[in-house]
Amino acid sequence: MPRIIQVSVPSLRVTLSSIFRKQGFNSTDALYLAGTLIDADQRGISSHGTQRMAMYDAKIRHRIIDPHARPGIVRSKGATLLIDAHAAMGQLAMREATNLAIGLAQSHGLGLVTVRNSNHFGTAGQYARKAADSGFIGVVSTNSNPIVAPTHTAVPALGSNPIAVAAGYGSDQLDFDAATSTVSLGKVEVHEKTNQPIASDWAIDALGNISHDPVTIMRNIRSKPRHSALTPLGGTGEDHGGYKGYGLGLAVELFTGLFGDAPTSMDLNDTYFSHSILVISPDAYGGSDALAARVSQLAKRLRSLPSSDGHPVLFPGDKERAALAQHHDTVPIDEVSYKQVRDIAWGLDIDEPQIVRIDDGDSASAVGAHVASI
Amino acid sequence: MPRIIQVSVPSLRVTLSSIFRKQGFNSTDALYLAGTLIDADQRGISSHGTQRMAMYDAKIRHRIIDPHARPGIVRSKGATLLIDAHAAMGQLAMREATNLAIGLAQSHGLGLVTVRNSNHFGTAGQYARKAADSGFIGVVSTNSNPIVAPTHTAVPALGSNPIAVAAGYGSDQLDFDAATSTVSLGKVEVHEKTNQPIASDWAIDALGNISHDPVTIMRNIRSKPRHSALTPLGGTGEDHGGYKGYGLGLAVELFTGLFGDAPTSMDLNDTYFSHSILVISPDAYGGSDALAARVSQLAKRLRSLPSSDGHPVLFPGDKERAALAQHHDTVPIDEVSYKQVRDIAWGLDIDEPQIVRIDDGDSASAVGAHVASI
Numbered sequence: 001m002p003r004i005i006q007v008s009v010p011s012l013r014v015t016l017s018s019i020f021r022k023q024g025f026n027s028t029d030a031l032y033l034a035g036t037l038i039d040a041d042q043r044g045i046s047s048h049g050t051q052r053m054a055m056y057d058a059k060i061r062h063r064i065i066d067p068h069a070r071p072g073i074v075r076s077k078g079a080t081l082l083i084d085a086h087a088a089m090g091q092l093a094m095r096e097a098t099n100l101a102i103g104l105a106q107s108h109g110l111g112l113v114t115v116r117n118s119n120h121f122g123t124a125g126q127y128a129r130k131a132a133d134s135g136f137i138g139v140v141s142t143n144s145n146p147i148v149a150p151t152h153t154a155v156p157a158l159g160s161n162p163i164a165v166a167a168g169y170g171s172d173q174l175d176f177d178a179a180t181s182t183v184s185l186g187k188v189e190v191h192e193k194t195n196q197p198i199a200s201d202w203a204i205d206a207l208g209n210i211s212h213d214p215v216t217i218m219r220n221i222r223s224k225p226r227h228s229a230l231t232p233l234g235g236t237g238e239d240h241g242g243y244k245g246y247g248l249g250l251a252v253e254l255f256t257g258l259f260g261d262a263p264t265s266m267d268l269n270d271t272y273f274s275h276s277i278l279v280i281s282p283d284a285y286g287g288s289d290a291l292a293a294r295v296s297q298l299a300k301r302l303r304s305l306p307s308s309d310g311h312p313v314l315f316p317g318d319k320e321r322a323a324l325a326q327h328h329d330t331v332p333i334d335e336v337s338y339k340q341v342r343d344i345a346w347g348l349d350i351d352e353p354q355i356v357r358i359d360d361g362d363s364a365s366a367v368g369a370h371v372a373s374i
Numbered sequence: 375m376p377r378i379i380q381v382s383v384p385s386l387r388v389t390l391s392s393i394f395r396k397q398g399f400n401s402t403d404a405l406y407l408a409g410t411l412i413d414a415d416q417r418g419i420s421s422h423g424t425q426r427m428a429m430y431d432a433k434i435r436h437r438i439i440d441p442h443a444r445p446g447i448v449r450s451k452g453a454t455l456l457i458d459a460h461a462a463m464g465q466l467a468m469r470e471a472t473n474l475a476i477g478l479a480q481s482h483g484l485g486l487v488t489v490r491n492s493n494h495f496g497t498a499g500q501y502a503r504k505a506a507d508s509g510f511i512g513v514v515s516t517n518s519n520p521i522v523a524p525t526h527t528a529v530p531a532l533g534s535n536p537i538a539v540a541a542g543y544g545s546d547q548l549d550f551d552a553a554t555s556t557v558s559l560g561k562v563e564v565h566e567k568t569n570q571p572i573a574s575d576w577a578i579d580a581l582g583n584i585s586h587d588p589v590t591i592m593r594n595i596r597s598k599p600r601h602s603a604l605t606p607l608g609g610t611g612e613d614h615g616g617y618k619g620y621g622l623g624l625a626v627e628l629f630t631g632l633f634g635d636a637p638t639s640m641d642l643n644d645t646y647f648s649h650s651i652l653v654i655s656p657d658a659y660g661g662s663d664a665l666a667a668r669v670s671q672l673a674k675r676l677r678s679l680p681s682s683d684g685h686p687v688l689f690p691g692d693k694e695r696a697a698l699a700q701h702h703d704t705v706p707i708d709e710v711s712y713k714q715v716r717d718i719a720w721g722l723d724i725d726e727p728q729i730v731r732i733d734d735g736d737s738a739s740a741v742g743a744h745v746a747s748i
Contacts, residue, residue, distance in 0.1 A: 077657035078483025079453060108482050109452030112654060137628070154682040157675075165625040167632075174628060176621040182614055200613040208682025233615050234607055237683065239574040240556055240614070241607050247550040247690045248622075250672075251539040254511070254548060258541075258668045259659040266675065278652075280486060283451035285633040294632045298624075301531075301640065308528040308582025309611065316621045 002193055004359040005338040006330045011354035012038055012050065015345050019053070022348040023060045024067030029092055036091050036122050041331035044323030047186025048123045051337035055120070056089070057344050064271045065089055065119050071096050074116075079108035082260060083115045087271070090121025090142070094275055098127045098138070101279035105136050110280040116260030118273045120144070124164035125177030125320075127277055132166035132173055135288035137280040140164040143256040143265045143273060147221055148181045149229035151236070151243040154208035156221070156229035159265035160184055161252035166317075167282075168295030175317025180249040181230040185221070188230070192218045193334065201235045203228055208236065330356045376567055378733040379712040380704045385728035386412055386424065389719050393427070396722040397434050398441030403466055410465050410496050415705035418697030421560025422497045425711035429494070430463070431718050438645045439463055439493050445470050448490075453482035456634060457489045461645070464495025464516075468649055472501045472512075475653035479510055484654040490634030492647045494518070499551030499694075501651055502540035506547055509662035511654040514538040517630040517639045517647060521595055522555045523603035525610070525617045528582035530595070530603035533639035534558055535626035540691075541656075542669030549691025554623040555604040559595070562604070566592045567708065575609045577602055582610065704730045 013034050020030035041049035059065040069088035073081060081100060085093035097113040104111020121127075124140040131138025144159030162184070164177035178184075183202045191198050191214035201210045203217045206227040211217050220228030233245030256274035257264035263272050282291040299315040307313065333341075333353075342352040387408050394404035415423035433439040443462035447455060455474060459467035471487040478485020495501075498514040505512025518533030536558070538551035552558075557576045565572050565588035575584045577591045580601040585591050594602030607619030630648035631638035637646050656665040673689040681687065707715075707727075716726040 075658045075660075076483075077655055078481065080483035080655060080658040082658050107452065109450075109454035110484060110486055112484055114659065139625075149682075150676055150679065150687055152681050152683055152685040153679040153687045155679045157679060163622075163625075165621075165628065167628055174624060176625060178615070178618040178621055180618075182608065204682070233618050234556065235614065237685075240609060241552070243688070243690075244552040244554075244607050247539075247552055248537075250548060250690060251513075251537075251550060253672065254539065254541055254669070258665065258672065259656075261660050261664070261668065264672055266672075281451055281454060282633075284449045284454040284456050285488065286449075286635050290635070291632065294635065295628070298627065298632065298638055298640075302524055305524065305527040305529045305531060307526050308523075308578075309526055311526040311611075313524055313527045314617070316617075316624060 003335045004332045005335055005355055006357040006359060007050075007333050007338070008354040008356050009038060009042070009327075009329055009331055012331065015341065015350060015353040016050065016053065018350040019057075019341075019344055019348060020067075022350065023057070025089075029067075029089075032095065033089060033091055036126055038331065039126065040123050041333065042324050042327040043320035044327070045123055045186075045320065046332065046334070047184065047189065049331070050333050050341055052120070052122070053337070053344060054340040059119065059270070071115065079104040079111040081111070081113045083113060085115050085118035087117060087119065090119045090273060090275065093118045094121045094127050094140075094277065097275065097277050098130050098279070101277045102131060102134055102136055105279040105281040109284060110278065112276065112278045114256065114259040115275045116257070116262035116272075118275060119271055120273060121275055123177060124162040125166065125175060128164040128166035128177070129173070129175055131277070131279045132168060132175070135282065137167045137282060137291075138165070139278040139280075140276070141252040141255050142275040143253055143268065145268050145270060146265045147185060147226065147230050148232055148249060149204060149208075151232065151238060151246045154204055154206055154229060156226050157266045158232070158246070158249040158253065159268065160230065161249040161265065163248065163252060168292040171321060172292075172296035172299040172315065173317055174295050174299070174315065175320065177316075180233050180245050180252060182233055182235060182245070183230070185230065188214050188217055201231055203230050204236060210236070332359070377709040378706045379709055379729055380731040380733065381707050381712070382728040382730050383412060383416070383701075383703055383705060386705065389715065389724060389727040390424065390427065392724045393431075393715075393718055393722060394441075396724065397431070403441075403463075406469065407463060407465055410500055412705065413500065414497050415707065416698050416701040417694035418701070419497055419694065420706065420708070421558065421563065423705070424707050424715060426494070426496070427711070427718060428714040433493065433644070445489065453478040453485040455485070455487045457487060459489050459492035461491060461493065464493045464647060464649065467492045468495045468501050468514075468651065471649065471651050472504050472653070475651045476505060476508055476510060479653040479655040483658060484652065486650065486652045488630065488633040489649045490631070490636035490646075492649055493645055494647060495649055497551060498536040498538035499540065499549060502538040502551065503547070503549055505651070505653045506540035506542060506549070509656065511541045511656060511665075512539070513652040513654075514650070515626040515629050516649040517627055517642065519642050519644060520639045521559060521600065521604050522606055522623060523578060523582070525606065525612060525620045528578055528580055528603060530600050531640045532606070532620070532623040532627065533642065534604065535623040535639065537622065537626060542666040545695060546666075546670035546673040546689065547691055548669050548673070548689065549694065551690075554607050554619050554626060556607055556609060556619070557604065559604065562588050562591055575605055577604050578610060584610070706733070
């Protein structure tokens with residue numbers, strides 16, 4: 001097991017925002033970007049947190065991401081908008097899109113904003129949650145690099161194409177965010193890092209056979225052309241409804257690249273991503289407090305159902321909320337990602353994030369020598 | 375294998391619309407209702423076709439469905455509407471909701487209509503397709519009786535909660551319609567009728583164990599309380615992403631019963647269903663012809679991918695379009711359903727639908743003696 005570095009959240013915020021600042025983002029944007037990554041770490045979605053810094057850094061240096069880009073409106077019709085991100089960070093394009101969609105929902109009851117020419121936007125859930133926290137309902141999706149095989153082929157032609165839906169407030173908020181593949185690539189990467197075989201049907205090889213070796217899967221997914229693919233939600237073939245995951249992935253392609261007159265996932269290669277956000281006002285449905293109360297009541301009833309396997313019934317967002325409560329002051333970052341961030345920081349004459357503790361495999365320790373050896 | 379009756383489509387249309395007429399529907403509605411059921415039969419979705427007549431007949435006789443109901447607007451905010459169906463046939467409430475949503479999309483760019491106090495509405499796909507055929511994008515969902523178990527419980531608490539998405543025109547239309555369970559109940563019923571064991575993890579018993587016997591599953595799903603449940607898309611537990619099917623099912627609960635301040639699936643018992651339809655204008659996205667061309671191009675590229683298992687890669691709707699082409703003049707109806715429709719017709723002094731041929735198990739025959747023995 002690789003070591004896990006427990007990092008001080010305030011310190012990490014200073015380091016990441018300073019990095020973004022030196023990369024050319026203004027202070028507001030830099031702090032916002034640091035916040036979205038740390039929020040993912042705090043919620044236990046480390047695949048979309050600080051570990052992405054090396055990727056963002058490379059893209060900014062190669063001018064794939066433009067720190068100075070300002071998204072602009074391409075076309076609009078009533079409460080529907082198409083925006084060009086002009087190669088902005090996906091998070092900044094979506095911050096703008098979310099605010100626009102909320103404004104449209106305030107005046108029209110709902111609003112739909114599609115963003116094209118963007119980049120990786122972090123978690124889909126954060127934008128849906130922003131809408132919900134503001135008293136609205138949010139539905140968010142994005143396309144991405146082609147890593148999911150449609151039913152009956154081994155060719156990766158769809159992105160992981162997550163769908164996020166959020167409504168209600170607080171600890172009973174409906175906060176759903178999931179790739180339309182069986183699992184997200186991040187889960188395979190966790191197995192790769194720990195070299196644990198995959199027991200389930202998450203990925204196939206170039207012949208369409210189920211593959212259980214995470215190292216081979218990841219090597220083949222990273223190769224160009226890709227020789228491995230994730231299965232759609234429901235798995236390969238039709239017996240377990242895999243064509244439904246494929247179809248839901250296509251619905252995301254519709255709302256993103258197809259709406260945007262932009263590349264679909266088949267043609268993506270780390271950039272030119274498209275996103276969409278639908279925001280709905282609850283006014284016709286009784287208002288935000290009444291809707292939140294209904295969501296809350298359903299959450300409580302579902303959680304109270306008897307378990308069939310020893311695990312409690314959860315409401316979407318419960319796991320992430322529990323992680324958030326646990327990671328208020330420190331977040332866990334794998335050693336490799338920590339070193340990458342430290343090196344980026346040092347290269348820009350910025351202090352590295354402060355280490356609180358180092359967890360060595362299963363056992364936690366806070367030994368000075370460990371810190372020194374990082 | 376039960377016998378399959380091949381019925382003349384024009385004759386079936388006369389019989390079904392005459393039945394609806396005598397049940398109290400006006401001529402326009404009666405013909406519309408007959409059309410939606412026959413369309414499902416023609417597309418190979420016989421679970422939502424003529425075989426539903428006995429159920430509708432019973433509900434109309436028990437005044438659960440009101441043939442004279444006219445849906446009315448409860449509340450509106452901009453392009454969002456809440457409608458009360460006043461116990462109308464779901465199909466008629468949704469015909470109204472679809473037209474209203476298209477009108478809202480014409481003026482606002484998009485429109486969302488939620489319907490409450492409704493009944494079973496047939497296939498979700500027909501309303502999404504109506505929007506697409508009219509040059510818009512349609513997204514449709516409905517709640518239903520509780521038959522799907524959330525992750526980690528065996529208690530059926532969600533409906534099969536289908537999601538339909540349609541866009542584009544003609545033979546390359548994106549026409550997706552799927553329950554958020556691994557399979558719809560109709561597929562289990564097909565196994566029940568033919569008494570074929572289920573090889574896959576479609577359903578669980580009251581203890582949460584996978585059940586393969588379709589007769590037991592259906593008996594336990596029909597009992598009150600239910601002692602069996604369908605698995606969410608992704609199956610039981612979390613290994614194959616079953617919490618995603620559960621979460622998507624909850625998203626449908628949000629857009630239907632929760633928006634409608636109406637029962638969620640947990641509390642449904644054959645009536646008080648809620649539906650929703652979102653219609654989007656493609657004007658901000660280049661217009662309907664341009665969008666349809668993009669959808670068509672993606673369909674063709676996906677279909678041309680090499681097969682990994684001998685089955686061709688399909689685009690959502692391909693199977694149903696192939697069935698429709700095959701069933702222009704006759705549709706197959708299982709013998710039990712045919713007799714039910716015949717008896718309802720005779721009871722109302724209406725001629726039974728004309729039999730073209732009877733298929734006896736695997737072999738087809740058109741023997742007069744067979745027809746006489748029905």
